[in-house]
Amino acid sequence: MRFEMSATTILGIRRDGKVAIAGDGQVTMDKTIFKHSAKKIRRMYQGKILAGFAGSAADAQALAERFEAKLEASSGNLKRAVIEFAKEWRSDRVLRKFEALMIVADADLLLVLSGDGNVIEPDDGIAAIGSGGPYAQAAAKALLENTALSAREIAEKSLHIAAEICIYTNDHITVDEL
Secondary structure (H helix, E strand, O other): OOOOEEOOEEEEEEEOOEEEEEEOOOEEEOOEEEEOOOOOEEEEOOOOEEEEEEEOHHHHHHHHHHHHHHHHHOOOOHHHHHHHHHHHHHHOHHHHOOOEEEEEEOOOOEEEEEOOOOEEOOOOOEEEEEOOHHHHHHHHHHHHHHOOOOHHHHHHHHHHHHHHHOOOOOOOOEEEEO
C-alpha cells in the first residue's frame, strides 16, 4: 500500500517592508497524524533568506539542501539562486519527480518555486502552498486588505484560520520574519 502524504500549509506575506513566512507543524500520512510539531520554515544564507517547504518531507529536505548550495554559489543573491535552482529542478530527471513546492523570501523578494521550472512572484504580496494553502491565502488576503496588522501577525492569524478549516493543518505554527 502506498501512503499519500498531505503535510503542510506554508504562507508568505509581504507588508510595509517586512516579509514573514509561517508554517504549520502537522505531518499526515494517509489518515494518520504522524507529527504535530514539524519545522517547515528555515533561515538560509547567513539568516538573510527565509524558506518554507510543502510536500514530501524527504523531497523537501533534499531540495532545501540543493537550494542552499545555489544560494552559497550566488553569494546570497536570491534572484540568481532561484533562476539557477529552477533550471536545475526542471532539467534534472531525479529532481523533476520530487513532490514539493517552496516559498522563498529575502528583504526584497517573495517567490514560489515549483518543479516544473516556475518561479512566481505574487502580485499582492501573498504566497501560499500546501494542502491548507488556499484557506490561508484567503484569510491573508482579507486581513491584508482590511486590517493594519503586520506581516507576521497576518501570517500567524491566517495559519490559525486555515487550521480551523483544513484537516491537514494544525495550530502548532512557526513564523519567521525579515
